[in-house]
Amino acid sequence: MTDLADGAAPRRARGGTAPTIYDVARAAGVNPSTVSRALSRPERVSTATAQRIREAAAELEFHLNPTARALQTGRTNTLALMIGDITNPVVFDIIRGATAEAAQHGCTLIVTDSEESSTREAADARRLIPAVDGLILAITRLADEQIHDLARRKPLVVVNRDVGDRAASVLADLDPGIGAAVEHLAELGHRRLAYVPGPVVSWISGQRLLAIERACARLGLDCEAVGPRRPTREGGAAALDEVLATGASAVLGYNDMMMLGLLEAAASRGVRVPEQLSVVGFDDIFGADFASPPLATVRMPLALAGRRAVRMVLGHERAGAPLPTEFVPRPSAGPVAA
Amino acid sequence: MTDLADGAAPRRARGGTAPTIYDVARAAGVNPSTVSRALSRPERVSTATAQRIREAAAELEFHLNPTARALQTGRTNTLALMIGDITNPVVFDIIRGATAEAAQHGCTLIVTDSEESSTREAADARRLIPAVDGLILAITRLADEQIHDLARRKPLVVVNRDVGDRAASVLADLDPGIGAAVEHLAELGHRRLAYVPGPVVSWISGQRLLAIERACARLGLDCEAVGPRRPTREGGAAALDEVLATGASAVLGYNDMMMLGLLEAAASRGVRVPEQLSVVGFDDIFGADFASPPLATVRMPLALAGRRAVRMVLGHERAGAPLPTEFVPRPSAGPVAA
DNA sequence: TTGTATGCGTTATCAC
């Protein structure tokens, strides 16, 4: 079978470098191309030689060189997950779902953080695109046209943003979650709502407002949007005054981060939640459940979105129905004061 | 932009495939090897031809194929950052620091999540190691020997764990932060502390206890460790009874996640913090500052740790002094009841 | 079923 090695260590045909299929071929007494077949297309090789080759490979601790394979096949088994701002807790679940799904397909995931810079995001995309089989964009700052250009070169999926029919996207159906949230507020006696938008350029922020307005129209509530804010705790805190000025008894915010900030501002200024103001966020990020008071929120299945994005970019799934959102009632949404 | 060859679009020498240095060479009227030099080693080419080549490359929208380059040079300009559990918020600062530093060096970062499985971590490492220039292990579940094996094949840095002199690591100096925390508790009148360890296998958990014991010895306090727990909110919540049973007036936990859980358990059971029990965590994760009450904690500069890990694995920095930790006082640590 | 020959796109080693 194998020559006697002079130790427990696998014998390396050549110095410190990793063994190649040539080394395996020599050890197994076959041609290198047979080794390649045995490892990539086992069904095209007799079971006997396949067995011999596997043993030789194991003995040598051989592993296919992914770079060489990629150069030949054009496929890298690698996906890029481009994150606009990795400090945003919503991406945690997306990353987790995506890495898990990618692993199931034998794919590795490259995660980039653009630190909110569209310039950097564009540069990373250009650099990465020849080295990956597909791109997933989460919280992208790129313009629709830039996204379309990328999508012409490699499979591309955008999470949580509709960029038209020239690029695929994983979207959420906001109505179930937002509908339930507004219904809940209506049942608690609220009649007048405020919405704190995120960045004006955010497509999803606009969608959230539209869904809120649909629900309000259906249930006969008023809704007023205040000035847009940065999607941060500071932005939410800064919005408190304006929200109170609207006379609304409940506020919905672009995301949890902002409402967490608004909650802090309310506490430090003696505005009681939910007695004086009910608060509802979006995303159900880490911390929403143990904020004080715990933050009611509308969430979408982000890990599922990450998984679906991977399946779509790999061509294993076509764009399906939007993912359902869900309302999570918590103490920050309470009855309107008598 | 259109794909029409005779439009304003860059002319593609061949069909849909990306242009190569051969295409650039033909367009610039030079040899392919000169193109390669002009792009990788501009100083070895006359400025005139370099200029011509750059123009031709730009015209063709040419980009070096990183796969082919990697096959030839053996360098991929890629690092793997292997995360033991990506749901742990501490890793996000590490990821952020590492991605930023890697970007500065023109390196891309592959992030993996082992989902707490050492088997999977080992498999990912074996699969990735031929495709990267180095490995960074954060929250690794691998045994020291496995780590040493990997370190023999590629540069490797472990974050927050000492694996001896056979692999590099980025460590924290726990004494400043823990010393300040214990001093703070002592000044508040505490005399008896409890420590809730994380997993018994966790090297860093043991280190934290040792540092606490050093500080207690110095300041004349008592410290008792209770049974180890899972490093989760559930684990921390489950430890509450045992902590109270020790008679300690203050508890330090392996990490913030656990102490956040303990805080919740205390609230739901009517144990007032800090009046009946002061609580101190580790890591200063997202949410620690707005928990109720806000959680005092000891933090290390995790983003800096990520940056340093990248520099070390790239060979740009040798292991330096441990990174300093810092105590962050917050209301969960208060005066001992009279 | 297996072996032969060639190409993937780049860099490296020579010549010139």
Added chain:
DNA sequence: GTGATAACGCATACAA
């Protein structure tokens, strides 16, 4: 300073 040519390690038509 530039050109020709051989690797890098694998996959794949094609021949046997």
